[in-house]
Amino acid sequence: MPRNADANAALREKTRERVLQAAVRLFSRHGFDGTSVRALAQEADIAVGLLYSHFDSKEAVLSALMRSSMLDVARTLEAADREPTARGFVTVLLTSAVEMLDAHRDLWRLSQGLRHQPEVLARLKLPLEQFLGATHQRLTQALAERGVPDADIEARVLFAAVEGVSQQYVQHEGDYPAAAVIQAVARRWPGVTRKRKADTR
Numbered sequence: 001m002p003r004n005a006d007a008n009a010a011l012r013e014k015t016r017e018r019v020l021q022a023a024v025r026l027f028s029r030h031g032f033d034g035t036s037v038r039a040l041a042q043e044a045d046i047a048v049g050l051l052y053s054h055f056d057s058k059e060a061v062l063s064a065l066m067r068s069s070m071l072d073v074a075r076t077l078e079a080a081d082r083e084p085t086a087r088g089f090v091t092v093l094l095t096s097a098v099e100m101l102d103a104h105r106d107l108w109r110l111s112q113g114l115r116h117q118p119e120v121l122a123r124l125k126l127p128l129e130q131f132l133g134a135t136h137q138r139l140t141q142a143l144a145e146r147g148v149p150d151a152d153i154e155a156r157v158l159f160a161a162v163e164g165v166s167q168q169y170v171q172h173e174g175d176y177p178a179a180a181v182i183q184a185v186a187r188r189w190p191g192v193t194r195k196r197k198a199d200t201r
Helices: 005-030 037-044 048-054 058-080 086-103 105-114 118-124 128-145 151-171 178-186
Strands: none
Touching: 005 037, 005 048, 005 058, 005 105, 037 048, 037 058, 058 086, 058 105, 058 118, 058 128, 086 105, 086 128, 086 151, 086 178, 105 151, 128 151, 151 178
16 A cells, blocks of 8 residues: 555655764764765665655755754744843753753764864855854844843853853763853843843934
């Protein structure tokens, strides 16, 4: 009896996810250029032809992984946006980032490594600069709405804090006092709602 459309779609999604998980393992272990399409298919336990039915190229696989990490960042911001104070926003943002790292540690280790491989990133044709710019704008707006002065600079400080905590958390393999560090970082920002001063220009 032939599979219906829903079953076929579920099977395709399952196969696609196997390829992505295999890619995280191999790219982390051997590097992007050190991993062949054939090795990727073998790791996912599928034929090379089936892999190409899901992804046009090895670059397309890595691009899908990077887009997934970008979506993770968007989710952490959505969670933080529900907090009324700057301190609450920062606390939830960092806590969500750590939870995201727990769920996708290998992916984020790979993503951090790729930051130092601009020649690989250039081949992916991802809007990373636009994404980083949009993220900065979103942080700036969130802090400004919560009454933080010099929100543009404070957003850069916050971005650096998120990057630093994330890198340390991944590097220490769970042996990192994340909760205490998050509390210490968050204390830099006000824990009460402050109204923005009216623009008198």
